[in-house]
Amino acid sequence: xxxxxxxxxxxxxxxxxxxxxxxxxxxxxxxxxxxxxxxxxxxxxxxxxxxxxxxxxxxxxxxxxxxxxxxxxxxxxxxxxxxxxxxxxxxxxxxxxxxxxxxxxxxxxxxxxxxxxxxxxxxxxxxxxxxxxxxxxxxxxxxxxxxxxxxxxxxxxxxxxxxxxxxxxxxxxxxxxxxxxxxxxxxxxxxxxxxxxxxxxxxxxxxxxxxxxxxxxxxxxxxxxxxxxxxxxxxxxxxxxxxxxxxxxxxxxxxxxxxxxxxxxxxxxxxxxxxxxxxxxxxxxxxxxxxxxxxxxxxxxxxxxxxxxxxxxxxxxxxxxxxxxxxxxxxxxxxxxxxxxxxxxxxxxxxxxxxxxxxxxxxxxxxxxxxxxxxxxxxxxxxxxxxxxxxxxxxxxxxxxxx
Amino acid sequence: xxxxxxxxxxxxxxxxxxxxxxxxxxxxxxxxxxxxxxxxxxxxxxxxxxxxxxxxxxxxxxxxxxxxxxxxxxxxxxxxxxxxxxxxxxxxxxxxxxxxxxxxxxxxxxxxxxxxxxxxxxxxxxxxxxxxxxxxxxxxxxxxxxxxxxxxxxxxxxxxxxxxxxxxxxxxxxxxxxxxxxxxxxxxxxxxxxxxxxxxxxxxxxxxxxxxxxxxxxxxxxxxxxxxxxxxxxxxxxxxxxxxxxxxxxxxxxxxxxxxxxxxxxxxxxxxxxxxxxxxxxxxxxxxxxxxxxxxxxxxxxxxxxxxxxxxxxxxxxxxxxxxxxxxxxxxxxxxxxxxxxxxxxxxxxxxxxxxxxxxxxxxxxxxxxxxxxxxxxxxxxxxxxxxxxxxxx
Amino acid sequence: xxxxxxxxxxxxxxxxxxxxxxxxxxxxxxxxxxxxxxxxxxxxxxxxxxxxxxxxxxxxxxxxxxxxxxxxxxxxxxxxxxxxxxxxxxxxxxx
Ligand SMILES: Cc1cc2nc3c(=O)[nH]c(=O)nc-3n(C[C@H](O)[C@H](O)[C@H](O)COP(=O)(O)OP(=O)(O)OC[C@H]3O[C@@H](n4cnc5c(N)ncnc54)[C@H](O)[C@@H]3O)c2cc1C
Ligand SMILES: Cc1cc2nc3c(=O)[nH]c(=O)nc-3n(C[C@H](O)[C@H](O)[C@H](O)COP(=O)(O)OP(=O)(O)OC[C@H]3O[C@@H](n4cnc5c(N)ncnc54)[C@H](O)[C@@H]3O)c2cc1C
Ligand code: FES
Numbered sequence: 015x016x017x018x019x020x021x022x023x024x025x026x027x028x029x030x031x032x033x034x035x036x037x038x039x040x041x042x043x044x045x046x047x048x049x050x051x052x053x054x055x056x057x058x059x060x061x062x063x064x065x066x067x068x069x070x071x072x073x074x075x076x077x078x079x080x081x082x083x084x085x086x087x088x089x090x091x092x093x094x095x096x097x098x099x100x101x102x103x104x105x106x107x108x109x110x111x112x113x114x115x116x117x118x119x120x121x122x123x124x125x126x127x128x129x130x131x132x133x134x135x136x137x138x139x140x141x142x143x144x145x146x147x148x149x150x151x152x153x154x155x156x157x158x159x160x161x162x163x164x165x166x167x168x169x170x171x172x173x174x175x176x177x178x179x180x181x182x183x184x185x186x187x188x189x190x191x192x193x194x195x196x197x198x199x200x201x202x203x204x205x206x207x208x209x210x211x212x213x214x215x216x217x218x219x220x221x222x223x224x225x226x227x228x229x230x231x232x233x234x235x236x237x238x239x240x241x242x243x244x245x246x247x248x249x250x251x252x253x254x255x256x257x258x259x260x261x262x263x264x265x266x267x268x269x270x271x272x273x274x275x276x277x278x279x280x281x282x283x284x285x286x287x288x289x290x291x292x293x294x295x296x297x298x299x300x301x302x303x304x305x306x307x308x309x310x311x312x313x314x315x316x317x318x319x320x321x322x323x324x325x326x327x328x329x330x331x332x333x334x335x336x337x338x339x340x341x342x343x344x345x346x347x348x349x350x351x352x353x354x355x356x357x358x359x360x361x362x363x364x365x366x367x368x369x370x371x372x373x374x375x376x377x378x379x380x381x382x383x384x385x386x387x388x389x390x391x392x393x394x395x396x397x398x399x400x401x402x403x404x405x406x407x408x409x410x411x412x413x414x415x416x417x
Numbered sequence: 418x419x420x421x422x423x424x425x426x427x428x429x430x431x432x433x434x435x436x437x438x439x440x441x442x443x444x445x446x447x448x449x450x451x452x453x454x455x456x457x458x459x460x461x462x463x464x465x466x467x468x469x470x471x472x473x474x475x476x477x478x479x480x481x482x483x484x485x486x487x488x489x490x491x492x493x494x495x496x497x498x499x500x501x502x503x504x505x506x507x508x509x510x511x512x513x514x515x516x517x518x519x520x521x522x523x524x525x526x527x528x529x530x531x532x533x534x535x536x537x538x539x540x541x542x543x544x545x546x547x548x549x550x551x552x553x554x555x556x557x558x559x560x561x562x563x564x565x566x567x568x569x570x571x572x573x574x575x576x577x578x579x580x581x582x583x584x585x586x587x588x589x590x591x592x593x594x595x596x597x598x599x600x601x602x603x604x605x606x607x608x609x610x611x612x613x614x615x616x617x618x619x620x621x622x623x624x625x626x627x628x629x630x631x632x633x634x635x636x637x638x639x640x641x642x643x644x645x646x647x648x649x650x651x652x653x654x655x656x657x658x659x660x661x662x663x664x665x666x667x668x669x670x671x672x673x674x675x676x677x678x679x680x681x682x683x684x685x686x687x688x689x690x691x692x693x694x695x696x697x698x699x700x701x702x703x704x705x706x707x708x709x710x711x712x713x714x715x716x717x718x719x720x721x722x723x724x725x726x727x728x729x730x731x732x733x734x735x736x737x738x739x740x741x742x743x744x745x746x747x748x749x750x751x752x753x754x755x756x757x758x759x760x761x762x763x764x765x766x767x768x769x770x771x772x773x774x775x776x777x778x779x780x781x782x783x784x785x786x787x788x789x790x791x792x793x794x795x796x797x798x799x800x801x802x803x804x805x806x807x808x809x810x811x
Numbered sequence: 812x813x814x815x816x817x818x819x820x821x822x823x824x825x826x827x828x829x830x831x832x833x834x835x836x837x838x839x840x841x842x843x844x845x846x847x848x849x850x851x852x853x854x855x856x857x858x859x860x861x862x863x864x865x866x867x868x869x870x871x872x873x874x875x876x877x878x879x880x881x882x883x884x885x886x887x888x889x890x891x892x893x894x895x896x897x898x899x900x901x902x903x904x905x906x
Contacts, residue, residue: 137854139856142859143860146861146862149836150839154840156840268845304864502903503903650876655900691851693850733876733877
């Protein structure tokens with residue numbers, strides 16, 4: 015079977031990939047969209063946030079992006095891309111397993127993955143990465159269980175707690191991870207609290223009780239932790255127990271209980287550990303850009319904690335160091351879905367220009383402006399230090415791959 | 418040596434350097450082992466774990482391999498879990514034309530006192546029911562064993578440390594320091610000097626580069642080999658199987674096979690692992706120091722495996738990788754003192770047998786340094802034996 | 812809008828589940844937490860990431876091994892089997 019040829023191949027049908035496919039297809043280019051999931055939408059599809067008085071409904075946003083595609087876009091769903099071979103001159107080859115597809119330009123839009131939080135007992139069935147609860151409940155209306163504990167305090171954990179309202183969960187607590195080599199990168203408990211307060215300064219709904227405790231003032235953290243109620247604070251339907259640590263998940267064939275430990279205002283253990291029954295545990299270890307394919311493709315990359323890890327260096331129009339390969343969305347750093355959409359549009363125009371099309375100046379301005387706006391309006395940041403990391407990434411990129 | 422305990426620096430933390438360090442530290446010698454990269458990050462982590470006699474030339478090579486197997490049996494008790502097993506090994510025949518040479522091979526080994534057997538059709542297929550129906554027979558060597566090479570290196574290093582050895586990763590050796598005709602230690606790339614009474618160079622395919630500044634030339638060349646790893650799943654038998662043609666490739670004898678199999682020197686090696694994957698090998702090529710896997714070679718390896726195990730068409734490949742065997746012109750390693758520099762030793766050039774021969778190599782270097790009687794003649798291993806070849810390579 | 816129910820088989824046992832929902836999630840919803848066992852330790856494993864990243868949910872589906880069950884939508888008549896880990900290798904093995 016000889017491979018099919020396309021102007022552009024988009025790898026990943028999340029918000030970034032779909033937005034790019036929209037721009038390319040409406041500009042008249044032959045586009046193939048490949049995704050290993052059976053349905054388009056990526057991580058956007060199961061998102062659902064209350065933002066003040068409005069609701070961000072991911073499924074609805076996906077519908078909008080899909081219906082904005084020009085007819086004729088080709089799909090290969092349930093198809094994993096393991097490697098990208100070739101070059102812009104001879105065409106890039108993807109999907110070698112099924113006879114292949116060749117694109118003159120390729121967009122890497124594979125999104126992000128969750129960082130594991132390996133605590134003792136974490137391999138027991140019923141322990142889920144926190145995003146899985148989002149997929150289960152918001153995606154498919156399957157409740158994760160009745161009594162749950164979320165381990166780790168990162169924004170996705172709080173977002174999921176909010177989403178689980180109405181899922182029939184009787185009790186849900188958010189606790190801190192245990193101290194261990196596997197969690198050392200998170201820092202000490204006081205460091206984790208600091209980070210939480212820093213993120214809370216942007217104060218989405220879930221963080222307001224914490225923010226109120228703090229009045230946004232630095233140096234108050236110790237005091238706040240001393241005053242912190244031992245039973246936790248109610249935050250969007252869950253109890254946020256910042257002075258509790260999960261030491262281990264217990265159970266035979268699946269989760270039955272979690273061993274907990276109280277800590278004092280300095281983050282040190284206080285009193286004896288005890289167990290509480292639970293039938294599911296959600297590990298919230300944070301997000302990282304999914305870098306496997308960008309590494310395999312051999313594009314130049316850099317490491318930025320504020321972006322969540324290793325990301326390609328790109329020009330302002332999202333071209334990587336390899337001519338014809340573009341990147342957009344969370345592969346460039348973990349940010350909100352709206353940012354991913356704006357990056358997808360920008361990369362789409364970048365690819366149009368690479369393919370020889372003309373892009374009116376106001377198109378660029380519009381796309382760049384939308385990206386700026388999406389960033390400014392972001393409801394919360396996934397990691398502290400995002401702004402500074404973005405600047406460093408931009409400067410490094412400009413130096414290494416061009417403006 | 419003087420009254421105080423000797424101090425030895427070993428260069429290269431592959432399986433050979435690790436075994437040397439293990440023997441010396443177990444004998445109370447103070448050893449510092451240095452590697453320029455991660456521990457065991459050279460060829461010793463890009464290989465199978467076969468400890469074989471079945472493919473050794475009868476005589477000296479087989480005797481050396483047997484000695485190593487027996488030593489390893491003793492060591493296994495001390496080293497803890499290295500996934501050591503003794504399932505024996507088999508050479509499957511690709512066609513009837515291999516029957517006569519195979520029987521001759523068995524006879525020659527038996528004459529040397531080894532317990533080889535030729536298995537007829539029925540027995541071959543009873544032991545290896547997944548083999549293709551047209552495999553006419555096989556050769557069996559009962560003493561052959563297997564282990565996990567990464568676990569082996571890690572265990573050798575852990576025990577050595579426990580016995581006082583210093584182990585330093587990411588410390589490239591920039592020079593071997595010689596004073597008044599004696600090895601005096603090594604200089605690291607960061608400027609640190611390590612003082613020693615003896616230096617052992619066990620740097621695998623990089624050994625010639627380490628020794629070149631001293632004017633010592635060794636004809637060790639990188640002979641690249643690829644391996645393919647399956648996902649965890651059904652096995653195609655518990656025993657290790659190679660093809661008889663493996664010997665032909667190894668010694669450059671003639672073989673009738675498809676062109677890519679010939680070109681890349683591919684011969685079947687099937688090794689089940691405890692983790693539930695199996696490893697398929699392998700190829701033999703001179704391709705410089707490049708270890709970037711070549712898809713064409715991986716493809717040829719899989720194709721060759723299907724010739725012997727048609728059922729493997731249902732299996733899934735997880736990954737492939739390549740390593741560099743330290744080849745020597747006579748297929749015998751270089752183990753012994755460097756003429757003209759007292760206290761300088763080489764332990765390298767084990768080609769496709771370094772895992773298997775690590776134990777005996779460690780023992781021999783220990784015997785040299787501690788002035789004990791070696792368990793076998795050492796002349797065939799001598800550093801100086803390559804004068805003519807070296808001139809050719811230079 | 813609820814997905815229509817279809818018949819499928821789990822380890823030979825007949826079941827019903829919502830068409831089009833990924834098999835691994837369907838099973839989670841039916842209380843089937845254990846989807847397999849670690850090949851080395853034999854410890855139980857189940858759904859973890861739900862989006863194809865962790866490979867902990869691998870099942871044999873319609874005769875094909877190692878399918879990530881969180882990525883395969885349930886279809887009518889599907890045959891789903893948990894993969895049994897290999898038996899330990901024999902230490903010595905003489906013909
Ligand atoms: C579990 C999880 C939950 C999240 N929840 C939220 C949230 O609630 N709110 C929020 O604002 N942000 C959330 N995010 C961040 C999210 O990444 C962004 O909001 C946004 O979806 C990023 O868009 P994207 O297009 O870059 O990637 P994604 O939306 O992740 O889409 C990437 C697509 O690429 C596909 N893919 C990946 N690798 C391959 C491959 N090798 N071959 C073929 N296809 C591949 C995936 O199947 C996926 O469909 C979440 C992220 C994760 C990982
Ligand atoms: C595909 C394949 C399959 C194989 N299968 C088997 C098998 O089944 N059984 C078997 O017995 N053998 C097998 N072998 C052979 C075996 O792997 C080698 O013989 C053995 O690993 C060589 O070990 P070594 O310690 O000499 O070299 P290496 O493991 O390469 O170690 C040398 C070390 O020296 C270090 N070094 C280099 N230069 C410096 C410096 N300047 N300073 C400090 N350190 C330095 C390197 O970093 C390296 O770690 C196989 C090989 C291959 C490629
Ligand atoms: S649950 Fe992680 S890959 Fe399916």
